[in-house]
Amino acid sequence: MAVRTAVIPAAGMGTRFLPATRATPKELLPIYDTPALQFVIDEAIEAGCDRVIVVTSRTKPSIESYVAVAGTDKVAVSVVYQDAPLGLGHAVSCVRQVVGDEPFIVMLPDEIMGDASLTKQLVAQFETTGKSSIGLKRVATAEVSSYGNVKVADYSGGAESAVEVLQVVEKPKPADVVSDIVIIGRYVFAPIVFDKLDQVKPSASSEIQLTDALAMLAGERSLIGIVSEVARYDTGTPMGLLRAVIEIALQRKDIGAPLSAWLREKFSK
Ligand code: G1P
Numbered sequence: 001m002a003v004r005t006a007v008i009p010a011a012g013m014g015t016r017f018l019p020a021t022r023a024t025p026k027e028l029l030p031i032y033d034t035p036a037l038q039f040v041i042d043e044a045i046e047a048g049c050d051r052v053i054v055v056t057s058r059t060k061p062s063i064e065s066y067v068a069v070a071g072t073d074k075v076a077v078s079v080v081y082q083d084a085p086l087g088l089g090h091a092v093s094c095v096r097q098v099v100g101d102e103p104f105i106v107m108l109p110d111e112i113m114g115d116a117s118l119t120k121q122l123v124a125q126f127e128t129t130g131k132s133s134i135g136l137k138r139v140a141t142a143e144v145s146s147y148g149n150v151k152v153a154d155y156s157g158g159a160e161s162a163v164e165v166l167q168v169v170e171k172p173k174p175a176d177v178v179s180d181i182v183i184i185g186r187y188v189f190a191p192i193v194f195d196k197l198d199q200v201k202p203s204a205s206s207e208i209q210l211t212d213a214l215a216m217l218a219g220e221r222s223l224i225g226i227v228s229e230v231a232r233y234d235t236g237t238p239m240g241l242l243r244a245v246i247e248i249a250l251q252r253k254d255i256g257a258p259l260s261a262w263l264r265e266k267f268s269k
Pocket of ligand 1: 088108111146147148149170171182183184185210211236
């Protein structure tokens, strides 16, 4: 079945970006002149979606204002509310009624990709195998504990390769790390994931972890990963956002050259 729906979880409080997020949700903080949310909507369209659902909180009305004008002739954009901060898995389960019995993409807006290649590969993988497929990346050992970490079968080391996921551990302690491969914020799910999320027991902090549903799929040999080398900007921290702004602005035709000239001048003194 073709994948035409993208879900963007955007209900978080953005506490790392206080005081800016008192007034502006972090998903609307600008990457030069474009909100992070718009980059992810554009990526969904490029990957073939004509429907985007933003999961947000009633405490962030400006997300709804932005969504109200984000639709185009190519894409319909709407919101679904997550009424309590109960985790990423819970955010995904909030779209069950709206998505219905269809596959869908989940795109975390804290991560901006250099292009839509990974999401397109995940869609193609799902459309070929019918199995849920997740974006993976190799990182330095010291970074693994900040992510969902996976053990995979028969990884040859090549870029852009599809692998079977055998085990998933969310933010493991250094002693529990299972590989140098981590989950990055792009997932394509078969609708069966909603049943798995229903079975997830809340964590100690009452959250429903998406990773627990992934672990169930992996346990049934129903989860594929694609190890990608796509450029990726993590805008989930203030420093990451600043780097993303500079890197993305440097690539723009309108301001890349003057920004580069200014930086050179600044650091040559
Ligand atoms: C979430 C997921 C984690 C994944 C990460 C990617 O964590 O829970 O498995 O590796 O996104 O960015 P978060 O960064 O929201 O804590």
